[in-house]
Amino acid sequence: MKLLKIFSMIALLIGVLNADPIDLSGSKDGYEVTLKSEKSLVVGDNYFYVTLAKDGKSVTNAKVKAKFFMPEMPGMPYMEYVGKAKLVDGKYKMLINLTMSGTWQYHLMFKTADGKVHKLRSSVNL
Numbered sequence: 142m143k144l145l146k147i148f149s150m151i152a153l154l155i156g157v158l159n160a161d162p163i164d165l166s167g168s169k170d171g172y173e174v175t176l177k178s179e180k181s182l183v184v185g186d187n188y189f190y191v192t193l194a195k196d197g198k199s200v201t202n203a204k205v206k207a208k209f210f211m212p213e214m215p216g217m218p219y220m221e222y223v224g225k226a227k228l229v230d231g232k233y234k235m236l237i238n239l240t241m242s243g244t245w246q247y248h249l250m251f252k253t254a255d256g257k258v259h260k261l262r263s264s265v266n267l
């Protein structure tokens with residue numbers, strides 16, 4: 142019993158060490174975009190932070206949201222979660238609930254003051 146406890150603690154520790162938080166950056170239509178997760182991704186609630194900048198100045202008047210989705214697979218329906226971000230201390234914070242492990246594709250979208258919608262596509266593993 143004791144050994145099992147120690148073993149599961151080690152397994153948990155390895156799991157934590159292996160799963161790094163998401164920390165991505167890219168650019169779209171002249172905007173520099175970063176996407177970071179608060180912690181390593183888990184099945185359940187995950188908080189993400191997005192920053193936007195243009196010409197080195199942060200952009201805080203955009204509307205930011207993200208759609209995370211997993212295509213339909215044999216024996217598993219299509220899944221998706223859309224999170225809308227709120228501006229907190231100059232960063233866009235949003236909650237994304239991931240219902241299972243696997244590869245999640247996402248579209249990160251931001252609508253800027255000029256009314257244009259910009260979209261980045263990528264994926265994360267959980």
Ligand SMILES: [Cu+2]
Pocket residue numbers: 211214217220241243
């Ligand atoms: Cu799935």
